[in-house]
Amino acid sequence: MEHFLTIKYTIFNNFDELPESAKNLMKEAIKARENAYAAYSGFKVGAAVLLKNGEICIGSNQENAAYPSGLCAERVAVYQASARFPEETIEAIALTGTAKEPTQHPVSPCGACRQSLSEYEIRQKQPISIYFMGASGKIIKTESIKDLLPFLFDGSLL
Numbered sequence: 532m533e534h535f536l537t538i539k540y541t542i543f544n545n546f547d548e549l550p551e552s553a554k555n556l557m558k559e560a561i562k563a564r565e566n567a568y569a570a571y572s573g574f575k576v577g578a579a580v581l582l583k584n585g586e587i588c589i590g591s592n593q594e595n596a597a598y599p600s601g602l603c604a605e606r607v608a609v610y611q612a613s614a615r616f617p618e619e620t621i622e623a624i625a626l627t628g629t630a631k632e633p634t635q636h637p638v639s640p641c642g643a644c645r646q647s648l649s650e651y652e653i654r655q656k657q658p659i660s661i662y663f664m665g666a667s668g669k670i671i672k673t674e675s676i677k678d679l680l681p682f683l684f685d686g687s688l689l
Contacts, residue, residue, distance in 0.1 A: 536681055538673070538678040538679075538681070539673070539674060539678060540671055540672060540673045540678060541671070541672040541673075542669055542670070542671055542672075543669065543670040543671075543672065544669055545668070545669070545670075546667075546670070548670075549662070549670060552581065552623075553623070553625065553660075553662050553670075553672070555587075556579045556581050556587065556623060556624075556625040556662065557579070557625040557627065557662060557664065557670070559577075559579035559587050559589055559625070560577040560578050560579040560589070560604075560625040560626055560627045561577060561627055562577065562589070563577030563578060563579060563589040563590060563591045563604065563608070564576060564577025564591060564604070564627050564628065564629070565577070565591075566591045567591035567592045567593070567604065568591070568592070568593045568594055569592060569594055570594055571594050571596065571598070572594060572630075573630060573631040574592070574628060574629070574630050575591070575592065575628065575629055576591065576592040576603065576604040576605075576626060576627070576628035576638065577589065577590070577591050577604050577626065577627050577628075578590045578591070578603075578604035578605045578607070578608040578609075578624060578625065578626040578627075579608060579624070579625050579626075580608045580609055580611075580612045580621055580623070580624045581621070581622045581623045581624070581625075582612055582616055582619045582620065582621060582622065583619055583620040583621075583622055584616065584619050586612075586615075586616060586619070588608050588609075588611045588612040588615060588616075589608055589611075590603075590604045590605065590606070590607025590608030590609070590610075590611060591604045591607065592604045592607070593607065603640075603641060603643065603644050604626060604628075605624060605626055605640050605644040605647070605648065606643070606644055606647050608624065609621065609624070609647060609648065609651060613651070620655050620657055621651055621652075621655065621659050622659065622660065623659060623660040623661070623662065624648070624659060624660075624661055624662070625661075625662040625663070626638065626640065626661075626662070626663045626664075627663070627664050627665065627666065628663075628665065628666075629665055629666035633665070633666035633667065634665035634666055635665045635666065635667055635668030635669070636665045636668070637663050637664050637665055637668070637669055637670065637671045638663055638664070638665055639663050639671070639679060640661070640663070640679065642680075645676060645679050645680040645683075646680065646683070646684065648661070648676040648680075649676045649677075649680055649683040649684075649685065650685070652675065652676050652677075653683075653685050653686070658674055658675035658676070658677070659675065659676060660672060660673070660674055660675075661673045661675075661676065661678075661679065
């Protein structure tokens with residue numbers, strides 16, 4: 532039997548269309564992007580996580596000459612949030628990425644980051660809103676990681 536999958540997402544045509552809390556979060560992600568260590572790929576990514584208590588934790592991608600040893604901005608931010616505020620709920624994450632030539636195409640989380648975000652969403656039993664953009668231009672918002680990773684792998688399968 533064939534099935535179809537539909538995902539829900541919102542497109543904001545520019546930064547000014549974002550809700551105020553999302554604008555502030557994306558501004559933090561943009562600042563974090565500037566601190567990325569992207570010596571090999573030149574692809575800089577910044578992320579900012581908003582916690583229920585109002586705290587914002589940031590992250591930027593950190594590359595390494597041994598590529599698998601680096602870490603993406605989203606995981607740096609989420610892991611920092613969990614280390615600093617282990618019982619706090621993650622409400623939203625904003626991320627922005629760009630190559631040496633600024634891109635206006637929204638940059639979504641990679642597969643490893645999607646899986647990591649799913650772990651937190653499952654653990655907290657509450658969806659995490661995800662906003663993502665390139666250097667500028669349109670911003671995409673999903674209400675949950677399930678919109679980006681519909682057949683996610685979780686601990687119930689172990």
